[in-house]
Amino acid sequence: xxxxxxxxxxxxxxxxxxxxxxxxxxxxxxxxxxxxxxxxxxxxxxxxxxxxxxxxxxxxxxxxxxxxxxxxxxxxxxxxxxxxxxxxxxxxxxxxxxxxxxxxxxxxxxxxxxxxxxxxxxxxxxxxxxxxxxxxxxxxxxxxxxxxxxxxxxxxxxxxxxxxxxxxxxxxxxxxxxxxxxxxxxxxxxxxxxxxxxxxxxxxxxxxxxxxxxxxxxxxxxxxxxxxxxxxxxxxxxxxxxxxxxxxxxxxxxxxxxxxxxxxxxxxxxxxxxxxxxxxxxxxxxxxxxxxxxxxxxxxxxxxxxxxxxxxxxxxxxxxx
Amino acid sequence: xxxxxxxxxxxxxxxxxxxxxxxxxxxxxxxxxxxxxxxxxxxxxxxxxxxxxxxxxxxxxxxxxxxxxxxxxxxxxxxxxxxxxxxxxxxxxxxxxxxxxxxxxxxxxxxxxxxxxxxxxxxxxxxxxxxxxxxxxxxxxxxxxxxxxxxxxxxxxxxxxxxxxxxxxxxxxxxxxxxxxxxxxxxxxxxxxxxxxxxxxxxxxxxxxxxxxxxxxxxxxxxxxxxxxxxxxxxxxxxxxxxxxxxxxxxxxxxxxxxxxxxxxxxxxxxxxxxxxxxxxxxxxxxxxxxxxxxxxxxxxxxxxxxxxxxxxxxxxxxxxxxxxxxxxxxxxxxxxxxxxxxxxxxxxxxxxxxxxxxxxxxxxxxxxxxxxxxxxxxxxxxxxxxxxxxxxxxxxxxxxxxxxxxxxxxxxxxxxxxxxxxxxxxxxxxxxxxxxxxxxxxxxxxxxxxxxxxxxxxxxxxxxxxxxxxxxxxxxxxxxxxxxxxxxxxxxxxxxxxxxxxxxxx
Numbered sequence: 001x002x003x004x005x006x007x008x009x010x011x012x013x014x015x016x017x018x019x020x021x022x023x024x025x026x027x028x029x030x031x032x033x034x035x036x037x038x039x040x041x042x043x044x045x046x047x048x049x050x051x052x053x054x055x056x057x058x059x060x061x062x063x064x065x066x067x068x069x070x071x072x073x074x075x076x077x078x079x080x081x082x083x084x085x086x087x088x089x090x091x092x093x094x095x096x097x098x099x100x101x102x103x104x105x106x107x108x109x110x111x112x113x114x115x116x117x118x119x120x121x122x123x124x125x126x127x128x129x130x131x132x133x134x135x136x137x138x139x140x141x142x143x144x145x146x147x148x149x150x151x152x153x154x155x156x157x158x159x160x161x162x163x164x165x166x167x168x169x170x171x172x173x174x175x176x177x178x179x180x181x182x183x184x185x186x187x188x189x190x191x192x193x194x195x196x197x198x199x200x201x202x203x204x205x206x207x208x209x210x211x212x213x214x215x216x217x218x219x220x221x222x223x224x225x226x227x228x229x230x231x232x233x234x235x236x237x238x239x240x241x242x243x244x245x246x247x248x249x250x251x252x253x254x255x256x257x258x259x260x261x262x263x264x265x266x267x268x269x270x271x272x273x274x275x276x277x278x279x280x281x282x283x284x285x286x287x288x289x290x291x292x293x294x295x296x297x298x299x300x301x302x303x304x305x306x307x308x309x310x311x312x313x314x315x316x317x318x319x320x321x
Numbered sequence: 322x323x324x325x326x327x328x329x330x331x332x333x334x335x336x337x338x339x340x341x342x343x344x345x346x347x348x349x350x351x352x353x354x355x356x357x358x359x360x361x362x363x364x365x366x367x368x369x370x371x372x373x374x375x376x377x378x379x380x381x382x383x384x385x386x387x388x389x390x391x392x393x394x395x396x397x398x399x400x401x402x403x404x405x406x407x408x409x410x411x412x413x414x415x416x417x418x419x420x421x422x423x424x425x426x427x428x429x430x431x432x433x434x435x436x437x438x439x440x441x442x443x444x445x446x447x448x449x450x451x452x453x454x455x456x457x458x459x460x461x462x463x464x465x466x467x468x469x470x471x472x473x474x475x476x477x478x479x480x481x482x483x484x485x486x487x488x489x490x491x492x493x494x495x496x497x498x499x500x501x502x503x504x505x506x507x508x509x510x511x512x513x514x515x516x517x518x519x520x521x522x523x524x525x526x527x528x529x530x531x532x533x534x535x536x537x538x539x540x541x542x543x544x545x546x547x548x549x550x551x552x553x554x555x556x557x558x559x560x561x562x563x564x565x566x567x568x569x570x571x572x573x574x575x576x577x578x579x580x581x582x583x584x585x586x587x588x589x590x591x592x593x594x595x596x597x598x599x600x601x602x603x604x605x606x607x608x609x610x611x612x613x614x615x616x617x618x619x620x621x622x623x624x625x626x627x628x629x630x631x632x633x634x635x636x637x638x639x640x641x642x643x644x645x646x647x648x649x650x651x652x653x654x655x656x657x658x659x660x661x662x663x664x665x666x667x668x669x670x671x672x673x674x675x676x677x678x679x680x681x682x683x684x685x686x687x688x689x690x691x692x693x694x695x696x697x698x699x700x701x702x703x704x705x706x707x708x709x710x711x712x713x714x715x716x717x718x719x720x721x722x723x724x725x726x727x728x729x730x731x732x733x734x735x736x737x738x739x740x741x742x743x744x745x746x747x748x749x750x751x752x753x754x755x756x757x758x759x760x761x762x763x764x765x766x767x768x769x770x771x772x773x774x775x776x777x778x779x780x781x782x783x784x785x786x787x788x789x790x791x792x793x794x795x796x797x798x799x800x801x802x803x804x805x806x807x808x809x810x811x812x813x814x815x816x817x818x819x820x821x822x823x824x825x826x827x828x
Contacts, residue, residue, distance in 0.1 A: 082765065082803065085738050089828020092737065110677070124738030124826050128696035128708045133735055134828060139696040143677070144710060145684055152688050163680040165673035221802035223770065238773050238798055241828040262828070 021186075053097050053198070056268035057260050060245070065252035068215060070098060071196045073189035075213035075249075079220065081174065081204045084123030086221045088172070089134065089262070090243050091200040095168035096135040096267045098198055108167060110141040112160045114153045115172040117146050123172070123204060134241065134264045150179050154188075161191035161199060172202040176209050186212035208248060216249035222259050225272070240264060242272065343386045348375050350389075358390045362452075392418070402451070403550055404608035407600065408648050409442065411554070414547040420468075422461055422547045435477055449606050458483065461547055462539030466494035483540040488514030495535045501528050513539075554598070556590075557652030558582035565604050565645025569633055572601070572649065576629050579651035580622035593618020593659035599629060601640075602648035609640065613686040616678045616714030618657045624679060625651075631687035681713040702778050704739060704824065733776060734796055736806045736825025743822035746807065750821070753813035756795040760807065762823050767799040775809075790816065796827065804828070 052067025061067050068074060074094070078087040092111070099108040113126055128139035143166075145156040150173060157171045171188070173180065185201070189212040192199040201213060208216065222242040226233035245258045260269040344367055349358035355375035357364075367382050375387055395418060403413045403421055409432070412424035425438065432438035439457050446453040456467025458478035463486070467478050470490045478486045487494065490513050492502050505528065510516060516524070516536060525533055537543035558579040566572065576599065587593060597619075598612040613628040633640065684693045694710040701707040748760035756772030774795030780788075790811035798804045806825030813819060 082763070085736070085804065085826030085828050089737055092828070109673070121741060124736075124740045125710060126696075127704075127736055127739040127825060128698065129704075130735040130737035130739075130825070130827070134737055139698050139708065142696055143681065143713070144694040145688075145692060146694060147688055147692055152692075156684055156688070156692075159680060159683065163676050165677050221804070223800075223802040224798060224804070236771055236773075238771060238796060238804065241804075242802065243828075244802070 053094060055094070055097065055260065057258065057271035059271055060247070060258045060260060060269070063247055063252065063254040063256050064215065064250050068094060069251060070198055071193045072214040073185060073192050073199045073201060073212060075201045075203060075211060075216040077203045077206050077208070077216065077218050079205060079218065081122055083220060084204060086243060087202050087204065087219050088126070089241055090219045091170055091202050092131065092135045092137070093262050093269065094198070094200065096137070099137070099167035100267050108137065108141055110143055110166055111137060112143045112145065112166045112169045113172070114145040114147070114157045114160070114170060116150060116153055117148055119172055119174055119204070120146055122174070134262070136267060150177055154179065154184060157188060157199065158191055161188070161195045161197070164195050164197065166197060168197065169199045170202055171199065172204070174204045174206070176206050182210055182212060189213065213249070214251050215247070218246040218248060220244045225261065343384050344382065345386050345388065346375070346378060347390045348387050400550070401607065405602070405606040407608060408602050409438070411551070411557070412547065412549045414549050416465070420465070422464070424547060424549070439477060460539060460541045461545050462496065462535060463487065463541070465496060466490055466539060470494045484517055487539055488512065488517060495532070495539060497532060497535060501532055504528055552654070554652035554654045555656055556583060556586050557650055559648060559650035561648045562646070565647045567642030567645040569640070572633070572646070573626060573630060575649050576651060577622050577626050579649065580625040583651060583653060584620045584622060587620040587653065587656065587659070590656070591659055592656040593620045594625070594653035594655070595657045596653070596655035597625060597628070598652050598654050600650040600652070601646045603642070604644045604647050607643070612654070613682070615682050617675065618659045620659060627679070628682055628686045631683045635687040678714070685713065701781065703781060704735070704778070734773070736827045738826040740824060743808070743824040746821050746823045748807065748821035750809065754793070756797060757807060757821060760821060760823070767803070769797045770800045772797040
């Protein structure tokens with residue numbers, strides 16, 4: 001259906017405006033196959049400069065449209081505070097990818113972690129030796145800002161984004177505070193896109209709400225695989241960290257469930273059993289986690305059996321451990 | 322030679338309308354009875370003297386008003402007065418409970434000479450409602466005596482004339498103990514003059530060295546040092562304002578100006594400031610001090626202003642300007658050699674590391690020292706001791722020698738988050754050495770699917786907690802895939818029922 005030329009021009013102007021506000025490429029809003037060249041010409045050149053963080057899990061990257069936008073606000077959310085290790089781990093893994101990406105020879109840039117003292121008391125303080133082991137951040141590459149009030153945490157995050165020089169900035173908070181509304185998150189996003197570095201908003205036990213984050217991911221734990229050794233899988237062992245992701249907002253508009261495994265040696269993700277993941281939702285079935293993740297739970301049972309079969313193998317093997 | 326002057330301060334508030342108030346006495350509890358500790362002129366005119374019992378005084382003059390003394394409040398008042406006196410000289414010392422020493426060497430010319438300065442201090446104190454007596458002399462002892470015993474306008478004792486001035490004064494002018502004074506009076510010596518020419522040896526033999534020392538200090542034969550309350554900054558710049566200011570913008574502009582003056586001096590000495598303090602002198606005598614620290618030496622005015630801006634922002638309008646500030650002083654309290662030169666005035670072309678340390682300084686200026694933390698490594702097997710979070714820029718001070726290598730052997734797994742203190746959990750575990758099968762942490766039950774361990778960490782007996790039990794750490798994964806780091810404190814057999822703790826969280 002052909003549209004008049006005037007409205008065409010207006011439409012693309014509006015799209016550009018929306019894209020500017022959201023900090024994304026205008027193509028995202030364009031209808032595929034329509035005026036592609038026009039939109040591309042008007043897209044801001046600086047946006048091209050900031051590439052995407054490729055996680056290494058191709059299906060996840062494809063859903064994100066080539067990777068996680070590097071110069072943007074990304075929301076990583078847990079359903080419960082006790083998943084604090086999982087969400088922080090996932091954010092740190094993405095930061096490790098960002099650090100590796102921008103690193104040109106000299107040492108990695110530090111990460112800046114902002115949190116309230118209340119939050120840190122509940123979810124635990126970052127532990128430098130663990131960060132080094134899992135994500136390769138040396139102890140002098142961590143700066144922790146511990147504030148009493150959330151306003152101060154927001155201020156510190158913005159100032160850090162203004163300063164630049166970090167591979168990633170984390171802002172960790174709990175729930176859905178009113179102080180972090182759409183305006184506040186938009187400010188953070190603008191800072192991130194201007195500085196060209198990612199800001200990760202780590203939210204504990206939060207509900208989905210409208211924020212300016214380009215990407216929003218719910219993260220829950222997934223049982224680890226057995227540790228691979230030269231002689232095969234080691235029974236009853238704990239393998240590399242695994243994350244069950246529920247992508248609920250993305251640049252491309254695609255959503256889905258994924259189970260990613262982090263490889264602490266090459267700093268890359270790998271998708272586990274891509275074919276086994278089914279985009280089906282179901283509720284209930286689990287006691288402790290009310291907002292159930294269908295695919296994750298499917299996987300979980302699958303892997304739980306695997307894990308227990310490992311145990312069985314271990315038992316058969318006698319005094320294996 | 323130092324020139325000092327003691328300002329005696331009398332307890333009392335505003336006394337502009339003396340007639341309307343009843344005579345005031347301040348009482349002190351001594352030997353289970355209330356005595357007069359201090360009194361105002363009206364009470365003095367009634368014939369009351371310090372030391373008289375309150376009950377007697379009330380019987381004689383029922384109209385007097387009695388208040389109990391508050392030594393703490395007096396002290397605070399004296400200190401705030403000392404703060405105010407900072408405007409005359411940085412060397413201000415408290416003297417007893419009611420006096421101040423000001424070392425005005427090299428300051429008097431700023432106020433139009435010694436006499437003019439003396440007059441101004443007394444006038445301004447009187448304006449604030451204090452009945453102050455001031456004396457000025459080359460030695461603290463002489464100034465002390467001049468403030469208390471010289472009558473009339475001549476309270477400035479010229480150098481070299483101490484003996485003449487001191488001679489007719491009573492013995493109390495020498496700051497002597499009561500016992501020595503009574504001893505001297507019992508042998509008929511009532512004036513200092515009798516002591517000045519007297520042979521020294523018998524005096525020392527009979528009354529101790531204190532008497533002679535005080536005498537020498539007063540006439541300038543012995544040096545006496547006053548101890549200033551505040552450390553004297555190596556560098557400072559100040560500006561007196563004919564028109565008081567109160568707006569934050571004005572203060573910021575002034576900081577920039579003063580920092581520019583400081584910078585010239587810092588450049589000359591090839592130093593930068595590590596600690597800066599800003600003193601704001603309010604018209605009514607109150608003094609506000611703001612301090613900021615820098616993790617590397619600074620001298621650029623815009624950077625200094627940025628730090629103070631955070632400090633001012635942190636006050637959030639709690640900076641009470643009152644009728645305005647009439648003097649502002651910026652001092653570099655701690656300086657350090659300045660090696661790397663900053664090139665850009667606007668501070669925009671700072672190197673990344675410098676930018677980060679500036680960010681840390683600003684966060685610290687605004688939110689306090691504990692707001693910005695970095696890990697500090699030290700050689701230890703105990704997880705919480707191996708890495709401590711210390712304020713930015715204090716890694717070296719914290720004793721962490723920063724071995725800069727991961728001491729945890731590759732086989733040892735460490736969590737990414739560590740709870741500040743291990744939290745006790747109820748766990749059921751295989752006896753004696755097995756991992757937990759399930760545990761209850763923060764009221765939720767976790768069923769353990771798999772576990773790795775134990776990793777035994779023995780207490781460090783060379784550290785303080787000698788009797789600390791051994792810890793067996795397990796890395797466990799619950800059925801949902803969450804991974805935690807738990808330990809059992811003590812071994813079965815050693816302890817009746819070892820307790821379990823949750824210490825860390827894995828990704």
